[in-house]
Amino acid sequence: xxRVFDIFLATFLLILLSPFFIFxxxxxxxxxxxxxxxxxxxxxxxxxxxxxxxxxxMAINTPNLPTHLIESKSYITxxxxxxxxxxxxxxxxxxxxxxxxxxxxxxRPALYNQAGLITDRTKRGIHSLVPGLTGWAQVNxxxxxxxxxxxxxxEYYLKHRSLRFDFKILLITIxxxxxxxxxxx
Numbered sequence: 001x002x003r004v005f006d007i008f009l010a011t012f013l014l015i016l017l018s019p020f021f022i023f024x025x026x027x028x029x030x031x032x033x034x035x036x037x038x039x040x041x042x043x044x045x046x047x048x049x050x051x052x053x054x055x056x057x058m059a060i061n062t063p064n065l066p067t068h069l070i071e072s073k074s075y076i077t078x079x080x081x082x083x084x085x086x087x088x089x090x091x092x093x094x095x096x097x098x099x100x101x102x103x104x105x106x107x108r109p110a111l112y113n114q115a116g117l118i119t120d121r122t123k124r125g126i127h128s129l130v131p132g133l134t135g136w137a138q139v140n141x142x143x144x145x146x147x148x149x150x151x152x153x154x155e156y157y158l159k160h161r162s163l164r165f166d167f168k169i170l171l172i173t174i175x176x177x178x179x180x181x182x183x184x185x
Contacts, residue, residue, distance in 0.1 A: 140153050
């Protein structure tokens with residue numbers, strides 16, 4: 001049922017948000033050279049790698065690290081600040097959801113170089129879940145909590161997941177995005 005919901009909602013949102021696939025690339029290109037899309041290898045279900053898609057919010061020469069570990073916020077472009085605060089940079093992940101690499105709700109996919117988080121999630125069985133566009137850890141701190149705390153929230157989600165819980169997380173996410181709560185950078 002969850003996969004059917006993901007496909008239906010992702011398709012609907014891609015159609016509804018299609019104007020952003022014109023407007024945002026223009027904004028990005030006016031702001032900085034390079035591709036309008038950012039792709040990166042992430043850890044998916046069962047620790048398999050997949051390519052995540054986002055609108056690019058940082059300069060081309062940005063280190064490949066989690067955002068909260070980058071010392072200088074100077075890497076974030078002017079348009080990137082707005083895209084990140086509004087979470088519009090995440091729109092291309094709807095494609096990841098259609099491809100089955102992600103779900104709307106689940107643990108956020110780790111970067112390949114977040115060894116501690118990956119190991120902790122694997123020990124707790126969290127790696128068996130499809131990663132999400134949002135998740136219980138996201139709505140409980142996002143970039144403001146440690147990897148260990150993220151794994152605690154992800155484990156709670158693993159043990160209590162249901163469509164009802166997913167809807168609760170989605171509603172909290174919408175509220176958090178509107179208020180730009182927990183956004184780093």
